[in-house]
Amino acid sequence: MAFVGTQSVSCSSSSTTSGFKYDVFLSYRGSDTCKNFTDHLYAALKQKGIFTFRDDEKLERGTFIDLELLRVIEESRFVVVVISENYTSSNPSDVRNLKNTFGEAFAKHEEFFKDNIEEVYRWKAALTQVAKIAGWDLRDKHEANVVEEIVRKISNKLISTYLIVHKDFVGTNSRMEELVNLLGMGLNDIRFIGIWGIQGLGKTTLAQVVYDRFRYYFDGSSFLVNVREECGKHGLVHLQKQLLFDILIERNINFSDVQWGSNVIEKRLCNKSVLIVLDDVDQLDQLEALASERVWFGQGSRVIITTRDQHLLIKHDVARAEIYKAKELNSDEALQLFSRKAFKKDHPLEGYVELSKKAICYAQGLPLALNVLGPFLKHRSPEHGKVP
Template identity: 40%
Template sequence: MALPSLSSFTCDWTYDVFLNFRGKDTRNNFTGNLYNSLQNQRGIQTFMDDEEIQKGEEITPTLLQAIEESRIFIAIFSPNYASSTFCLTELVTILECSMSQGRLFSPVFYDVDPSQIRYLTGTYAEAFKKHEERFGDDKHKMQKWRDALHQAANMSGWHFKPGYELEYKFIEKIVKAVSVKINRIPLHVAKNPVGLESQILEVISLLGLDSNEKVNMVGIYGIGGIGKSTTARAVHNLIADQFEGVCFLDDLRKREINHDLARLQEALLSDILGEKDIKVGDVYRGMSIIKRRLQRKKVLLILDNVDKGKQLQAFVGGDDWYGSGSKIIVTTRDKHLLASNGIVKVYEVKQLKNEKALELFSWHAFKNKKNYPGHLDIAKRAVSYCQGLPLALESPSKDIHEILKVSYDDLEEDEKGIFLDIACFFNSFEIGYVKEILYLHGFHAEDGIQELTDKSLMKIDTNGCVRMHDLIQDMGREIVRQESTLEPERRSRLWFSDDMHCSCFERK
């Protein structure tokens, strides 16, 4: 699967619609009229290749670029479509792009039955008989064409039979549907979206876009500032066009404080159904309404920054609440919350590798992808300190500490004690030794360490040693320092030699 292009998740499209069609069949009638309605009447940027482009059999670089820079693909299957090897090759390329990068593909069956395309009967059988004579030795190419037609014929689209419906009204339906899709406002991803491509690809793979059999839930977890929400927003922009309804509920932890869950349920229903002034009364009634009204809709729902199970239950009480093919993404700092709510497909957002971290830092510090030679040493030191945490490369350290401290504030008192001990004394120590010391100090070490791990506050590396991100360690030590900024001896923990010397001296 190819990496998504930058334009895909920042929604910087050149074309809203790309038309795939056989020129001799429909250029001067249906496809020409559809293009006119989209491009000239509605201002929807539409790519319709000219006759010169279709003279060869291979996809030209210009055409390939147009495919890569298009948001929606519409293939017009006409009676003699399959006789064009150019159309078939273009269809293969379009479907590969659609599946790998989450683009919407919609077929139009113009005076041809989908079953004829699916099973290669009638004119499609005749066309492939001729292709066999010409390309019989290239079985791989022939099979790719067959697979592409079969795949396209199984997709939801529009079916037109001349004489049964007025063509201009049929075109109006297509244009209206396209307008709804492209008028959906994309989410802001990041000013400088560096290092997102591979992470997006992992999440899309877990979502299983090619399966419409059931509701699929995926959890994205990691420490604060690592890019969970950014990744989710980028995935949203890539795949939103494939769903009947879309809702992104951002920062549920914060929004629940200011708005009760019932109001957020109303926002969900309003976004997906397109209705205003929906009232649910209370959370339990809202749960019932969501299930009743959305259980047949294919939706994309993203629940961002979830920190309580009740938030999940309010929006996804069961996998029968939404229609087949629905995808639900949950971002959280707490891996255990995902597991305890039955979300088994999870992705941990990774820290940026040094090269990407340096690139991101350069964008923010120097407004350029490349840093200046005189500042390279400073840039490398900053990147080393931030250890691949994107937000730390973009924001002041005070903001970072406040963001990271949210996870600490959620801990129980026993867990807070364990966290502070590790931050002050035991980072990089062997886990068995750390547990032993913590037990001696009266802590429930096993459970506490598991909780810290689930909340992405620490890890156990392959050598069995505790690993805490430097910024998280600094945040923990700052919590202790704030216990008494001027008198170290009053703090609960001392780890800096000068503070310990001062403390001992004062006590004498």
């Protein structure tokens, strides 16, 4: 194995308009890597949820890249190029200067494609450019470490390209700032953070925004929604298995009781940096089964717990300084959210101002109530749109 490089793709106007279909196009050549390094890299990218195109046949069948494959490249955010020569000692300078086996290969191409020599020159120029890209020379390095480093770099680059829109989540900025301060991102400790408040304050939505923003900074992540309800329907073992599957991407982890599941979680995740959200927890045994101790997780891990019961967090040794109390929307935020739901605007329509003010007074700043009342008023005249 010689050299691996990554490069962002310059998008055409069509790609910009319609968006990218793949996160990564994995470019490689030859059977010497498809079952070794390239396969390991592909699996690691997939495990991280990075949508990767791997060409298994087309590049092996012919020399020219067909139009279909060029289209796929244009639809990919990044290209990872694996340059190899049967695991020998070739290196980036050999590629860049077309020496040794690379020089020999192009000499053959020039002879074979002498009637289309300009195409060969284009290949030379392209390969020379690839070799100039900052990348990884695998000589005397452990493949697993290089794979991990590549995946981490791509994950971090992808974060800045994702535009996560949480529709109608009004008042997020100030609340996010407070919660992010509690998270202490970048610190190497292990933290349990609580979000508590009455039903309808948007605790789950706030946790979801944080999760979507930071999940790619961790080795693995899991968002268990409605723990209280799911536990009642399916039991704690089901939730333990879901947690492990989300983080490890393994379906064959099997155990039959909660204590066994707790042991598996501790042993399998103690060396991983993870982000976990346990949503709507209402019993201490749920926390003990899913995130009993901080030592269950690797350094830098964060566990976010949403609940209606502040004392549950205290019983679970969540520090008071790491508990965030969800807040009602102020009158301006409430009016904006209600208007979006009722009129698809940031303000009430003419003739609906007084009715809208009555609605937000009735809702008392609860996002859930506003989400229900807004659609109720949609398409109704002011005289028929009474607040219930």
